Structures are given as C-alpha cells and as structure tokens.
Amino acid sequence: MQIAHALQSTDLGTMIRESALVFPVLLSTHLACIAVFGGMILATDLRLLGWAFTGRPLADVVNGLKNWKRLGFCIMVTMGALLAGSEAEKYSINPFFWCKMTTLALIGVHAMIFRPRVYNKVAEFDRAGILPGRAKLAGALSLLLWFSMVTFGRLIGYYEPKNPTQAQSAIHSTFTPDASPVNAHRG
Amino acid sequence: MMFFLPILALLAYDPTAYPLNNNEWSFPLMEIIHIAGFALSIGTICVVDMRLLGVGIFHEAPSQALKDTAMWSLAGLLLVPITGFAIFFSDPVMYMHNQSFRFKVAVLTIAIVYNYTIRRWAARTGPSGATAASIGAAILLLGGLALFIWDLHGGFGVAGVAAIIAGGLAIALFPSMRKRPEGSWGPAHALIGAVSVLLWISVVFGGLFIAFV
Numbered sequence: 001m002q003i004a005h006a007l008q009s010t011d012l013g014t015m016i017r018e019s020a021l022v023f024p025v026l027l028s029t030h031l032a033c034i035a036v037f038g039g040m041i042l043a044t045d046l047r048l049l050g051w052a053f054t055g056r057p058l059a060d061v062v063n064g065l066k067n068w069k070r071l072g073f074c075i076m077v078t079m080g081a082l083l084a085g086s087e088a089e090k091y092s093i094n095p096f097f098w099c100k101m102t103t104l105a106l107i108g109v110h111a112m113i114f115r116p117r118v119y120n121k122v123a124e125f126d127r128a129g130i131l132p133g134r135a136k137l138a139g140a141l142s143l144l145l146w147f148s149m150v151t152f153g154r155l156i157g158y159y160e161p162k163n164p165t166q167a168q169s170a171i172h173s174t175f176t177p178d179a180s181p182v183n184a185h186r187g
Numbered sequence: 188m189m190f191f192l193p194i195l196a197l198l199a200y201d202p203t204a205y206p207l208n209n210n211e212w213s214f215p216l217m218e219i220i221h222i223a224g225f226a227l228s229i230g231t232i233c234v235v236d237m238r239l240l241g242v243g244i245f246h247e248a249p250s251q252a253l254k255d256t257a258m259w260s261l262a263g264l265l266l267v268p269i270t271g272f273a274i275f276f277s278d279p280v281m282y283m284h285n286q287s288f289r290f291k292v293a294v295l296t297i298a299i300v301y302n303y304t305i306r307r308w309a310a311r312t313g314p315s316g317a318t319a320a321s322i323g324a325a326i327l328l329l330g331g332l333a334l335f336i337w338d339l340h341g342g343f344g345v346a347g348v349a350a351i352i353a354g355g356l357a358i359a360l361f362p363s364m365r366k367r368p369e370g371s372w373g374p375a376h377a378l379i380g381a382v383s384v385l386l387w388i389s390v391v392f393g394g395l396f397i398a399f400v
Contacts, residue, residue: 020399028395031222032388039230046259053255056247068237147223154219 004088016086023086030079034150037072040065041146048118048139050131058122058131066119094159100152107145114138207277214277221270225394228263229387231256232302235310236387239380241372249310249376264299287400289342291393293334297350298386300326305357309364309379317365320357327354342393349389353382 007013016022046052047061084091091097118138125135207213238252275282282288304323308316331350338344360375 024396024399025392028392031395032391034222035226035229035387035391036233036384037230038226039228039233042227042230042259043234043256052259055251056255060247065234068242150222150226151219154222155215158215 001089001092004092007085007088010085012082013086013088016082023083026079026083030076030083033072033076033079037069037076038146038150040069040072041142044069045139045143048135050136057126059126062119062122091156093161094156096152096155096159100149100156103145103148103152107149110138110141110145202276202278205277207273214274217270217273220266221274224263224266224270225391226263228260228267229391231259231263232387233384236306236380236383239306239309239376241377249372253307253310267295285397285400286342287393287396289338290346291390291397293343293346294349294386294389294393297327297331297346297353298383298390301353301383301386306379306383309376321361324354324357327351328358349386353386356382
C-alpha cells in the first residue's frame with residue numbers, strides 16, 4: 001500500500017488523477033487500442049481456428065498483423081500503466097485489477113509457449129497445407145485470455161471495497177469526486 | 188432524443204423495475220458484451236481501413252479484405268445496438284441528457300452509414316456501389332447539417348460537423364475515385380480509410396466520456 005501511495009503521489013500520477021481531461025483521454029485511448037488492435041488479435045485467432053480468412057495463407061494473416069499488434073500492445077500497456085499508477089491505491093485493493101494483471105502474465109506465458117511452436121512456423125503450416133491442433137489451441141487460448149482481459153478490465157470499475165479502511169482509501173482516490181459508484185463507470 | 192421522454196412517460200416506464208437494475212451482475216455483463224461487440228466490429232473494420240491506408244496488412248486487395256471481414260463486422264455491429272439498447276433503458280433519462288451519449292449515438296450512426304456506403308465503395312473495385320456511395324455522402328451532408336442546426340453546442344452538433352466533413356470529403360474525392368482503374372489504390376482510398384478510422388475512434392471516445400460528462 002505504501003508503494004501504491006508513493007506511486008500515485010508522483011507529479012505525473014497526481015496530474016493524471018486530478019486533471020478533468022487527461023484521465024478520460026488516457027482511458028479512451030486504452031479502450032480504443034483494445035478495440036482496434038484487439039480486433040486484429042481476434043482476426044489472427046479466428047484464422048488460427050480456421051473460422052475466418054480461410055482463403056488467405058496463415059502466414060499472411062499472422063505476419064501481416066504482427067507489427068501492428070505489437071504497436072497496439074505497447075500503446076495499450078503504456079496507457080494502462082499510467083492509469084493504474086495514477087490511482088494505484090484504489091487499484092491495489094481491487095481483486096479484478098489483480099485478475100487482469102494475472103491474465104496479462106498468462107498472455108505472456110502463452111506467447112512464450114506458442115511463439116516457437118506456432119507463430120514462427122506458420123509458413124511451414126501453409127506449405128504442408130494443414131492446420132495442426134496446437135495452432136487451433138493457441139488461437140482458442142488467445143481468444144479466451146483476451147476476452148478475460150476485457151472482462152476483468154471492465155469489472156474493475158464495479159468493485160466496491162467492503163472493509164471501511166479500504167473504502168476510505170478508495171474514496172480518496174476516486175477520479176470523479178461527485179460521481180456515484182454506478183454512473184461513474186457507465187459508458 | 189428528447190422526444191423519447193414523453194413516450195417513456197406515456198408507457199409509465201419505471202427503470203427501477205428494469206431487470207438490469209435489479210441484478211448485481213447483469214449490467215456489467217451487458218457492458219462487457221457491448222465492449223466485445225465494439226472490439227469485434229471496429230477491429231475487423233480497421234483491418235480493411237488499414238489496407239485502404241496502404242499499410243498493407245494483407246497481401247490482398249481491399250475488396251478481398253472487405254469480403255473476409257464483412258460477416259464478423261456485421262456480427263459485432265449487431266451486438267452493439269442490442270446491448271446498447273439494454274444498457275440505455277437502465278437509465279434513459281440520464282443517457283438522453285448526456286451530451287457524450289448523444290455524440291456517441293450520432294457518430295455511431297454516421298460511422299455505420301459511412302461504412303456501408305462510401306468506405307464499401309472505396310474498398311471494392313469497379314463501378315459497383317457508386318450510387319450507394321453518392322446516397323451515403325448525401326445522407327451524411329444533409330443529416331450532418333440537420334444535426335448541427337438542431338443541437339449547435341451539444342453532442343449532436345459536434346457529430347453533425349463530423350458527418351459534414353466525412354460526406355463533403357467523399358464528394359470531393361468522387362471524381363478521382365470514378366476514374367480509378369480496376370484494382371487501383373491511391374491517396375483517395377487512404378483518405379477514406381483514415382476518415383473511417385477516425386469515426387470509429389470517435390465512437391469509442393464518445394462512449395467512454397459518458398461516464399465523465
């Protein structure tokens with residue numbers, strides 16, 4: 001909690017939290033990245049599952065979208081880190097935030113496992129003309145992980161601490177002082 | 188939007204009896220599906236838009252990218268209004284007075300019209316769809332003007348300006364687009380793709396700002 005307090009008390013954290021415009025703009029950019037680049041991840045996953053873009057070689061879809069997905073991921077994580085850092089105390093007691101972080105770590109594990117086994121071998125799969133089971137598994141797990149990420153991300157806004165001390169901390173770091181718990185997260 | 192109020196009053200609509208307001212998880216669940224619908228539609232639409240921008244996501248013509256993504260974009264675009272209406276009726280009066288919500292609804296409509304007329308024509312090769320694109324541009328210009336006059340300083344007005352720019356730009360690009368050889372790509376395609384990306388990002392920003400306005 002002390003680390004969280006120190007993090008959100010930095011000049012940058014305070015500026016983001018107290019600005020009427022910076023926080024919503026960062027949040028909107030974070031979500032826009034999820035929509036645009038998340039859609040590209042979805043396109044790759046659907047191709048790996050053999051449900052869409054089946055007329056295109058696997059390598060075209062996977063390699064063609066790779067750099068854009070990486071760019072989107074970097075912007076998304078940067079925005080997310082700025083948002084989380086600006087309200088670190090509130091997020092540090094939120095179980096959905098930690099679920100989201102765990103999912104993010106699992107996405108990293110997914111990449112480590114499947115990059116050498118699937119994503120770096122798509123040209124071989126195209127040449128062989130078969131879509132192996134591990135490629136479908138990679139697509140299905142990726143879909144599941146990213147949907148969980150969106151789900152936990154949205155649920156962060158609905159967590160209300162039951163412990164009074166935690167509640168006090170959360171109230172202090174609420175981004176809109178006059179917003180009700182329900183309406184503050186509607187969109 | 189205000190014409191909804193007397194209709195709701197006439198129906199004696201009571202949001203407290205609405206299922207989404209009486210279950211802890213139904214509202215968040217609806218929002219998650221709403222966001223997933225947006226990710227599905229905007230993501231697949233942007234795959235084509237980026238191809239129009241010439242950044243070459245696929246080694247294929249924009250028309251092929253459009254064909255490959257059309258079904259998924261449509262599925263997402265069907266999810267968005269269905270879940271959107273469900274969310275809207277949880278607190279219609281609040282939403283109707285929210286300028287960001289007005290902007291989001293208007294710019295979403297503009298983006299859909301643009302998507303299925305002007306952008307579709309740009310992504311396809313040959314003369315097919317030119318009439319639909321002309322009608323789309325006319326709808327955007329006239330509709331945008333109406334929105335602007337109706338709600339000069341509000342969310343509809345801002346969305347109206349976006350519609351006028353999108354429609355006007357399309358009309359300005361029509362002569363060069365009509366002369367294009369089969370399967371060609373040029374700056375006009377890139378501009379149409381860029382406007383589409385901007386419109387969809389505006390929808391996301393409008394949706395997020397609902398909570399802050």
